[in-house]
Amino acid sequence: xxxxxEAERLIFHAVRSLNADRNAEVxxxxxxxxxxxxxxxxxxxxxxxxxxxxxxxxxxxxxxVEGCSDSQPAVLDIxxxxxxxxxxxxxxxxxxxxxxLTGSMMPEGADTVVMQENTRRDGDxxxxxxxxxxxxxxxxxxxxxxxxxxxxxxxxxRLQAADIAVLAAAQATKVCVFRKPRVAILSTGxxxxxxxQPLKPGQIVDSNQYALASWLAALGMEPLRVxxxxxxxxTLKYSISEALTWGDVVVSTGGVSVGDYDYIDRILEExxxxxxxxxxxxxxxxxxxxxxxxxxxTLYFGLPGNPVSALVSCWRFVKPALLKLAGLRRGWEPxxxxxxxRVELRSGGGRETYLWGRLLATEGGLEFEIxxxxxxxxxxxxxxxxxxxxxxxVGTKRVEAGATVSVLWVDAPIGSxxxx
Ligand code: AMP
Ligand code: MG
Numbered sequence: 217x218x219x220x221x222e223a224e225r226l227i228f229h230a231v232r233s234l235n236a237d238r239n240a241e242v243x244x245x246x247x248x249x250x251x252x253x254x255x256x257x258x259x260x261x262x263x264x265x266x267x268x269x270x271x272x273x274x275x276x277x278x279x280x281v282e283g284c285s286d287s288q289p290a291v292l293d294i295x296x297x298x299x300x301x302x303x304x305x306x307x308x309x310x311x312x313x314x315x316x317l318t319g320s321m322m323p324e325g326a327d328t329v330v331m332q333e334n335t336r337r338d339g340d341x342x343x344x345x346x347x348x349x350x351x352x353x354x355x356x357x358x359x360x361x362x363x364x365x366x367x368x369x370x371x372x373x374r375l376q377a378a379d380i381a382v383l384a385a386a387q388a389t390k391v392c393v394f395r396k397p398r399v400a401i402l403s404t405g406x407x408x409x410x411x412x413q414p415l416k417p418g419q420i421v422d423s424n425q426y427a428l429a430s431w432l433a434a435l436g437m438e439p440l441r442v443x444x445x446x447x448x449x450x451t452l453k454y455s456i457s458e459a460l461t462w463g464d465v466v467v468s469t470g471g472v473s474v475g476d477y478d479y480i481d482r483i484l485e486e487x488x489x490x491x492x493x494x495x496x497x498x499x500x501x502x503x504x505x506x507x508x509x510x511x512x513x514t515l516y517f518g519l520p521g522n523p524v525s526a527l528v529s530c531w532r533f534v535k536p537a538l539l540k541l542a543g544l545r546r547g548w549e550p551x552x553x554x555x556x557x558r559v560e561l562r563s564g565g566g567r568e569t570y571l572w573g574r575l576l577a578t579e580g581g582l583e584f585e586i587x588x589x590x591x592x593x594x595x596x597x598x599x600x601x602x603x604x605x606x607x608x609x610v611g612t613k614r615v616e617a618g619a620t621v622s623v624l625w626v627d628a629p630i631g632s633x634x635x636x
Contacts, residue, residue, distance in 0.1 A: 217495050218497065219610070227492065228549075234394050234464070234542065242391070242392050244390060245383055248383075250630075253370070253372065253392070256370050257383065263361040264357070264360070266322070266358050267356065272317050274314065276329070278327050292344065294314065294341065295312045296314040296323060299317070303321050304322070328353050329353065330354075372544060399437045399464065399465045400460075400463035401442060403468070405422075405469075408422040408470075410425070411426065424469040447477035447478075463514055465537075466517070489509050498569075500570065515537065536549050544630070552607070557618070558585040560615065566610065571586065571606045572598070575625060604625050
């Protein structure tokens with residue numbers, strides 16, 4: 217049994233990011249949300265594109281208004297109104313001002329904007345009552361936020377609304393992103409039936425296929441549901457070898473324990489896999505097989521069949537591996553956070569233990585709770601609405617209510633942990 221840290225090291229080390237030269241595709245900007253940039257973006261535009269006003273007010277020459285005051289206002293002629301979206305035609309001369317709105321282009325000759333609130337208008341004239349602090353006040357100068365030609369967004373970032381806004385402003389309406397990693401999913405077990413089939417006594421509904429398909433799609437992967445495969449060596453071997461050729465990753469559930477019908481490890485070896493991990497000192501999820509297939513460039517995760525164990529293993533080990541593979545440069549690692557547990561937590565102490573429950577954001581900080589029910593890994597019902605797993609390290613048998621624990625943040629925003 218490998219310690220969790222060692223299993224994690226072996227798995228993450230085995231994962232290579234998709235090669236951007238061979239695995240990129242161009243998509244429309246509106247289809248790029250949640251996708252990972254495969255090549256850096258630069259823009260031909262400066263940001264701001266031109267000097268513009270940060271305020272509604274008047275564009276002036278600093279020299280004209282320097283030192284003015286309430287009692288001795290600077291009186292200027294308004295020679296121009298600059299509506300939004302129109303370039304100013306006039307150059308300001310001595311003693312002149314132009315009416316300007318936030319975002320409007322500065323006229324030639326003006327170097328400063330005075331706030332409307334600090335002026336008094338009288339027909340075609342304004343009196344400036346409060347002097348600007350410096351020349352250039354309330355002017356956003358061209359290129360101060362971003363200079364054309366320099367890197368705007370680097371490869372390996374996952375695009376979110378704010379990034380999409382920047383790309384739209386840069387007029388980058390098509391972007392080059394990594395293709396979604398292909399993940400084949402197999403449910404192994406002769407007792408399994410799909411949810412659409414009638415359930416006979418002794419059979420079990422294959423919930424893992426649904427859990428994985430849903431989870432993988434939400435993670436930005438392309439899942440392929442291979443289906444239910446009986447515990448029969450020849451059938452398993454055929455299905456697995458097919459899945460290996462299609463997928464960047466294959467995830468199967470079941471058949472990795474030490475039961476009489478657990479054939480997966482042997483089959484993976486027969487198919488030329490290097491077994492990196494066979495079992496991990498973790499609860500739930502001890503039987504975890506991870507194999508690398510150098511010929512197919514495929515990574516294989518053989519998860520336990522138990523639906524709770526399967527999902528916890530996904531959260532702890534598979535998710536970071538998939539995000540790294542997908543090209544995410546930073547923040548693919550699992551996200552742990554500290555939270556105050558509302559309930560006492562218990563573990564056998566022999567394995568690193570993950571207790572599934574809910575992280576709650578309270579005014580006093582994050583708290584962790586377990587919404588009732590038994591704590592059995594056979595209890596799938598109890599897993600509903602889980603968004604975090606409290607982690608009890610090896611050797612810790614009990615954590616009192618009110619103590620601070622480390623929690624694996626299951627649905628942390630992707631890329632939310634930054635590491636250089
Ligand atoms: P295994 O790891 O194959 O020994 O399976 C452990 C337990 O999980 C057994 O009770 C299985 O019936 C159950 N199980 C296995 N595969 C699935 C599945 N795809 N969906 C739901 N339960 C499963
Ligand atoms: Mg089984």
